[in-house]
Amino acid sequence: MAMVFRSSPLLWTRLVALIFSCVAFSVALYGAQLTHGTGDWCIFCWSFSFVGTLLVVLVELCGLQTRIPVSWKNFPITFACYASLLCLSASIIFPLYFLKGYSGRDEVMNCRIVSCVFSCLATVAYLSEVSLSKARPGEVSGYMATAPGLLKVCETFVACIIFVFINDPISYNQNAATKWCLAVYCICFILSAGIIVLCVAEWTGCLPFPFARFLSTYALLAVALYLSATIIWPLYKFDDKHGGTSHRQSSCGSMAGLCWWDKLLAIAVLTALNFILYLADLIYSARLVFVSA
Incomplete structure (x- = not known):
């Protein structure tokens, strides 16, 4: 009691x-x-x-x-x-x-x-x-109660929404550039989800390298990958010179929910959002490494 x-x-x-x-x-x-x-x-x-x-x-x-x-x-x-x-x-x-x-x-x-x-x-x-x-300053708690841990949850969730939009209808088969964006979403999602599983299952001690340095290295890689996707996706989806469609069709206004163009725009916005989340994750993870050192 x-x-x-x-x-x-x-x-x-x-x-x-x-x-x-x-x-x-x-x-x-x-x-x-x-x-x-x-x-x-x-x-x-x-x-x-x-x-x-x-x-x-x-x-x-x-x-x-x-x-x-x-x-x-x-x-x-x-x-x-x-x-x-x-x-x-x-x-x-x-x-x-x-x-x-x-x-x-x-x-x-x-x-x-x-x-x-x-x-x-x-x-x-x-x-x-x-x-x-969530963890307070100076409080001993699990990794998922800290800002980087909560950011990992948000990153994986945003990626899941991107997967829903990018597959209905399928919009990544345009060329190699858009397929690269899909690869970015998949790689970062798998690694972030893996980190969450390691923390919840308390398996971080089984890694053959320091967990904190792995987090900062991964966050740096994810920032670079998502920066490329943040630039490439709107370039090839909304620029007429690269096979995109710059204008929203009038028929979209009469549809329930989101039409295909709205979903392309949503993917672009969510990609930029995840880039910001990973950038914040990198800042927090780098601080974690320096504090541990």
């Missing part, structure tokens, strides 16, 4: 996130009539967040942290960060596909609005959990 009392702000934040995510997918399943495949993604975001948070709360209340085969310093905040990003993506995607231009029955619209509102509330709750769980 003492453990529960000490962690009460975090516990209550998790319970609130649990309720909000539960309401979001329950109402959507009850009466939102989500026929588009994107609705399945939103349901997954809310239900996955709910199930994971329920698991974390049960482990905390039962005091089973030492019996779980993962690092409990790293797993809860890693999951909370992913849950916040999942709910955020659902909060953006859901109104684009299911509220924009809908003129059906009022009860269906009401259910969709309720799901969207509680999705936004769940996002805020999970962001609050991350804020409460």
